[in-house]
Structure formats: C-alpha cells, structure tokens
Amino acid sequence: MASKDSIVALSSGRLPAGVAVVRISGPKTRFVVETIAAGGVKERHATLRKLTASDGSVIDHGLVLFFAGPASFTGEDVAEFHVHGGRAVAAKLLEAITAFDDIRHAEPGEFTRRAFLNGKLDLVETEALADLVSAETEAQRRFAVRNAEGVQSDLYAGWRRRLIHARAMIEAEIDFAEEDDVPGSVSDAVWSDVATMIVEIERHIRGFKAAEIIRDGFEVVILGAPNAGKSSLFNALAKREAAIVTDEPGTTRDLLEVALDLNGMRVRVVDTAGLREAVGKVETIGIERARAKAGGADLVLLLEDMTGPLPVGEIPAGVPLLKLGTKADLGAGQPNGYDLLISSKDGTGLTALLDVIGSRAAQAIGDAGDILPSRLRHVELLNEAKGFLARARSGVSPELRAEDLRLAADRIGKIVGAVDVEDLLDVIFSQFCIGK
Template identity: 50%
Template sequence: MIDRPEAQIDTIVALASGRPPAAIAVIRLSGSRAAETVRALCGRLPPPRRASLARFRDPRSSEVIDEGLALYLPGPGSPTGEDVAEFHVHGGRAVVAAMLDALTALPGVRLAESGEFTRRAFFAGRMDLAAVEGLADLVAADTDAQRRQALAQASGVLGARVALWRSQILEARALAEASLDFADEDDVAADALEQARAGAAALREEIAAALDKSRGGERLREGFRVVVLGPPNAGKSSLVNALARREVAIVTAEAGTTRDLIEVHLDLGGFPAIVTDTAGLREAAGLVEAEGIRRARARAEDADLVLWLSPADAPTPPPADLSEAPLQVVWTKADLSARSAPFSISTHTGAGLAELVAFISHRAAACLQGGEAAVLVRARHREAAEVALGALERALVPGVSPELVAEDLRLASEALGRIVGAVGVEDVLGQIFSAFCIGK
C-alpha cells in the first residue's frame, strides 16, 4: 500500500452510471463516513454485501427522495479498499440531483474528482498503475481488439510480468552482491558474478522481445493511421465521408475546400483505424491553404498507410518527396472514365469501395495483429522498459566490477517499478487519473 494523500480523508460521492435520464442510476460513495451516510438516508445499515430494498430520505427534511436498493461494502475488501456504499435509484435527472444534494449536505461528504475512486484503489494497493491505465483504456475501447487488450491490462497482466522481471533482477543482484562478500575466494566470487550476468542476460532478451511487440500494442490503443492525400478535388473528402458513412467533411466543387486535418475513427474488422482527410497538395493560393498542405505532409510522415487519390480522368502521380510511409494509389471518379487501375473507386456509385475497405482492413490487421498480446502498450511503459534494458546491457559489459553490476541491476529494477507505480510516479499520477470520468 502507498501512503494516501491528505485529500483522501473525505468521503467522496459521484454518479457511477451513465448520464440521466436512464432506467437506473448508480450513486457510489467511498470513505470512512460511508456507513453513517447510508444510515442517514436509509435509517439503517443493510447487511454487508447484500443489496437491500430501501426508502431514501433527505436527512434535512425527512422528505422521501426515492425507493431503490442500498448496498454496503466494508473495507478493506472493497474496490477502493475503503468502506464503500452504493444507491441504486431511478435514473431521472431530478432523482439523481436530489440524491447528490442530500449526500453532499452531510458532514465530510463531497463530490468526487475525475478518477478519484480509481486513485483511491491505487493508493490502497488494490490496483497497480498499469492496471489503472488498462481500466481507462477499457472504458475508452471502441473495437473488440482494443477491448481484449485493455481487459488484459486491467486484469494485471503487465503488473504480473513486471513483478516477475523485478524478482529476477533481485536474484541477480543478490548473486552480484554475494560475489563481493566472497571476494577473497576467487572461485566462489567468479561463479556468483557469472550467475548474476547469466540472469541479467536472460532478462535482457525477454525485455527486448517485449519491446519488439510494443509498437503493435501502442498502435492498437491509438488506431491504425490512414492519411488520404491527393491534388485538390480528387475526392478525398468524399471518400472519408463514404468510409465514415456520414458527412464529416465538407464536399464542394471548389478546389481547396479542405484547409485543415479532419479525422474520423472507424472500426475495420474489429481493429481501430483513424482516417485523416487533408488539404489538396498543390502550389498554395494563400497562407491558410499553405499551412493546411504543410500539416497534410507532416501527418503523412506518421501514417501507417497513405492513400494517394487521383481522378481517373486526369491521373496525377504522387510527389517524389512524399512520406516514406506505405503508399497505395487510388483512382477516383471511376464513373467518369473508362480507365481503370488496381484500385478504382467511385463514391457516387459505390464502385470499388468494398474492395478498398477490405484492403485497408487487411493492412490494419497485419499492422496491429499481436497487439493484444503486447504487455507494453503505452509510450510510458516503453520508455521505462528501454531504461531498464540499457541498465541491463551496462551490467553485461565485460570487465565491469561487481559493484557496478549490482548498481545497474538496481537501476533496472527501479525503472521497471515506475511502470506499475512502485517508485517515482508522482509526476504522472495527475495526468493518468484525470482521463477518467467522475464516477471512476
């Protein structure tokens, strides 16, 4: 368990279900006053871990607010490690507002901040930081592949792996330090140091393999990036609208309509994709259009796939200095020309769109496949693992003294500990928990 900040002495309350109106609303409390808060509204404390029918009254006036279910979960065996209570009420706006007003009028009870319930679970040792991030990803998951990856993270897969890695480092450190204790016995000292190096070498290979898979894991979280480029009036915005099946970009006959980047998030065969509409590439007519073209080229640099759109009746090859990202030429306005190419589409008739979607889906699957099995799925995870890997490689340099080997192993363990929040993560806590909704 990590020391809790002083702010956690309050009992917090929030709506834990979706925004009203709804059939049912769940209002959650956590803190030392949870039990007396339940008594104040229900007149009694229900048996622990058993949902009980109750009539909820405003303690200030004894007016009945609603009837529903009350649930009390005493700590430490609760989601936050504290006493927790839930009120299941009807999901109308007036009911929810009246309940929250009555609850926050009680001494020591206040509305929760973003992610504060999960923050308390972290400080109580109920979750490590990697699992917290997995929970945030699970809430935000748009596709089935993202859901599976996030569920594994929230279930503690990375935390378990890091714990194993740190245990292996501890064993290697013990051997390195033992070689110091037996420095006057050359054979014993040399054998202990060699075993320490062997353990570090095996761990280095395992972490390096995890890092190799990390790109797929990060991309699965963020989405397969498709950037649509081409000259003005090539049909870029029409294609993006067709892929999104709604009007996300303005389409006109006027060249240069799109000036800025327009992104749409799609589910392609269970894999997430981000398709970006861009300004047409040409000699810009003004400063605004020139900036749009600059942004288009910059976004293409980070793309997993660039679609170069060119009208079939007036083919335009992609610029020679275009991004080195994988590129596919697509002829548009196929209904206006008898010419064809490997990929010819018409957003007017729908011709070729199914084949293009299948192509993008196949490329996305190839890029993101295996991302669900990755354990390092955030840039923060990867950066810490790279620091640990560097420390292990220094420990394996021939001729390094046992003292330096032990120190590098300590640094590797510390870097891995930052992944799960065991050490030195205070500077990232606010950023991580602020991504949650209030009721989490």
C-alpha cells in the same frame, strides 16, 4: 492507507437515465447507509430500501449495496445507492449524503486513486481501467481487459523479481564469499539472464507501436491532386458530408479527420489538401500539412483521377501506400498501375478498400496475445532500465554492476508503482541462510 474523509459521486454517467448509481467510500460509509437507508444492510447483497433525508422526507426507493473494507474496490468501506435516474433524485441524494460531516464530493479519479493507495490496484492496472472506460472498439476493450487483469503487470513483476535475484547473487558474492553455503560463482548465470532480459525488454518495447494503434487508431491519410476525389472518398467512408466537395480546385485547405470502426479496430481517416503548385499562402500551408501528415501515416491512399491524371510531386518515402484509380463509374482507366479502382459516386471498390484497410490495421496490431506496453511512460522507464542493464553487463566493478541492477529494478518497479527496498534482503536471507 485510511483516509479521514469519505467521498461520494454519481458513478453511472449522464442523467437522465433509467438508473442512477451513487457511490460512497470511506470511514463514514456504514453510518451513511444505516442513517439514510434506516438500518443496516447485508454485506454484498442488494437490498431494497426507502431512502430518506435528514428531515424525514423520502428521497426515493432504491437498492443499497454495502462492501466492507478491505474487500472492496477502494479497500475502504464502500456503498452504492441504485436509484431512479432523474436529475432531481440524484441531486437530492448527493445533497443528503454530503450534509454529513467529513463527507465530500469526490475529485476526478479519486475512487481509483484510493484503490491504488490501498494496494487494490497497481499503476498499470489503474491505467488499464481508464482505457476500459474510454474504449470505443472491440480491440481497445480486449487490450484494456487483459491489462486490467494484470498480464502486463505480471510481466514487469517477473522482470523485477529476476533483477532483485540477480543483484542478491552478486552482492552475496561480494559480502559473504567466505560463508560455506554461499555459491562460489554465480556470475555466469546472472549475466546470461541479464542478457536474455535485455532482448526480452527490447522486443516488448517494439510492441508500443501496435499498442498506439490499438489505443489511438490506425491512421489512413488520403493524398492526391486537386479534384482527384479525395473529399468524395472521405465523405463516403464517413457516411456523411464531412468535407466540402466542389469542382473548384483547392477546396480542402486543412486536415479533416473521421474515426471508423473496422472489424473492432479504430481507424482514423484523414482528408488533406490537393497536392499541386499552390496558388496562395493558405493553400501552400495546407499542402505542407498534407505531406507532413502522410509522412507519419500507417497507410497512405494515393488517389488519381483516371479521367485526367495530374502530377502530385514527391510522396513521403517509406510509408505503406495504396494507389487508387478514382471515378471508375465514368468507365475511364485501366486496372494496370492501380491497386484498386473505386468510385465514391456508385460505391465501386469501396467494400474492397475497407477490407484492405481493415486487413492492414489487423497486421499492424499483430498477435492479440502479445503483451504490449500501453503508455509512453512505460517505454521510457523500460529504456532506462535497459540502459542500466547494458552498463551492468559491460562493467568491471562488482559493486557498481550491482548498483546498476538496482537502478534497473527500480525503473521497472516505477512502472507499476511498487518499489520495495526490503525485497533484496528477503531474497538473500531466504536462499543463503546467512546468520545461522
């Protein structure tokens, strides 16, 4: 799908930097390279050239790479200029390139959009590239790389092929039952595979929680009575004064959050208001938010001051919980009844606590080899597909059951952005020699 306009953008991030990379894609790419770099360059080879503006002035000396379409990232002619990373250098080069007719600055994500439109990427791989760019932890990087390499797309493509084949078999029985080379009955095999696929899709959907934890982080909420040491622990984990710590009860009124990287996994730690019978409207709101946040947490740390335990009321049920005895540096308290004894002041138990949190996060993510749905839209479309499959299995009319199979395949095709109505005919004619 060729575009009339060529697009250009700085692709290397914030300046100043050691090197700035300016990328251009579109039909004018070769002309720009030959003009600014004073001649052609060998494809897929870095060539050092003097880069000049239209008035002959030198912009910079830099490397030029040219990738002829369709063998390029976008499927169009693409070039990269690697120049010194000063703001003025990059600005002048961009100005010189956009001075040509039919060349404009790229919109956000437009290079990747062209790659998708030209069939270089599907939607899942496009989303994986976005995840790879934004990855902050090793787990996020691994997850994005696997999806960018197509493992998730291959899974969906396999399900779609099986559904297209199933529908082809059902429709062949309906339309070509009298042909000698059409099998007499394929229904049992078709509906057995559909039942298997429903189970596979359900299992895959259940993995979305793990994918959310990889992308958004394992959420740990700190709960406890006022002055139980919540903010002190929060600051100790953050390794900075992120929360105000005083002897005055009710200092923390709102939710505070910090992100940690534990063994390559993102962990979000949330400090909350002290749980007690509130003395004011603002503190009451903070306590309500604390309880609500804890209800959706992946792990709750319930802190109790061993020098003077105070009641905290009802704790959300069904949430994984660690009970921590605080202020262990004061020598008070016994390990009985607590999962860990900690002191934010001298560091007692903090390493063990981080180890436990990291272990819980790893368990929540599960097997690194699992293929997981990486977006809520995937789950929504898969649930729709599963519904159509269930209806097809329980249906009576062969025509309506075949239509439900088509709708299911359509929903799975929408995940990767590849819905081709001609696929069904290809299957029928290749397998049954109809029209001989």
